[in-house]
Amino acid sequence: MYEGVVQDLIDELGRLPGIGPKSAQRIAFHLLRADPEEVARLTTVLTEVKATIRFCTRCGNVAQGELCRICSDPRRDQTKICVVEEPKDVVAVERTREFRGTYHVLGGAISPMDGVGPEDLSIRELLLRLADDTVTELIIATDPNIQGEATATYISRSLRGTGLNITRLASGLPVGGDLEYADEVTLGRAFEGRRPMHE
């Protein structure tokens, strides 16, 4: 319906995740009117990202070189690995400033419905990293949903008998939340995981 190249742009934008045809149209017209420099900045950074960003050969996080910023930082505790699904989860954990170890990014979670099995994730790479005895604690921080739980269970079973200290992030009530609005599964988990109060 639009002049050829405008429709092409709408089509390309519509392929991005979470962008429907209406949003694609809205963004396309925004870009049509936008400052040429704004569009140039976007195309430059897109090209640059594809040219320079790789995945860390050790942990699978995004990296600008061979290793990511965290793996190449000698101050990080090499005895602890926090296992997450995606690079964005690394950022989420980093924001807490609670963890000074390293990460392992699986690249997703086990989900038979979506055809994702353990062999599609970097679980083998994780087991290889654990082969020497440097690592003493594994903190599994996959998402608290069915896929994340399945992945956590799979990994912890694969490591049964290794004597490695394996933990899973606590489930429970979100801080600042309201008990009344908690779903029953979360509230159940909060009961299961209840902790003694230290006064």
Next chain:
Amino acid sequence: MYEGVVQDLIDELGRLPGIGPKSAQRIAFHLLRADPEEVARLTTVLTEVKATIRFCTRCGNVAQGELCRICSDPRRDQTKICVVEEPKDVVAVERTREFRGTYHVLGGAISPMDGVGPEDLSIRELLLRLADDTVTELIIATDPNIQGEATATYISRSLRGTGLNITRLASGLPVGGDLEYADEVTLGRAFEGRRPMHE
């Protein structure tokens, strides 16, 4: 928090309309993993759009040359102009196949709250197009909201006494809709605009 250029990409994406920080992050990681060709297609079409797309010097619609496809089509009826706010409204009207005249794209609607006055729209250009007596009918198809109504009123007042046939698109119940769910303003308009039934 991310490696420099990844954060730059997230920032640039976050500047697009309707894309919040979470969506920007999701799209950025999608692009990181995407086929280099997919990203290349997007950057190429972005560059092409900015290089080739202009706005029609006559009607303000998107155009790949001096005039848009509609203005340069000799089969279109030059005596009728349909006035719309945005190029996407041209596409919406074209889809109905009801109108074979030409368009005038205002580039928005009068909205004092957003600091948009009549002088920010191409109303002067519209009046100039009406200066010779080619055009006999003006169909005002601005949005049926406060800004669109204000714009329609402004234009029709500017043309008072010219003898031009000026109409406004009908407001009423959407076809396929349900009377019960119509808001009272729409239902009121539907009453006002009631038409005799031809049997």
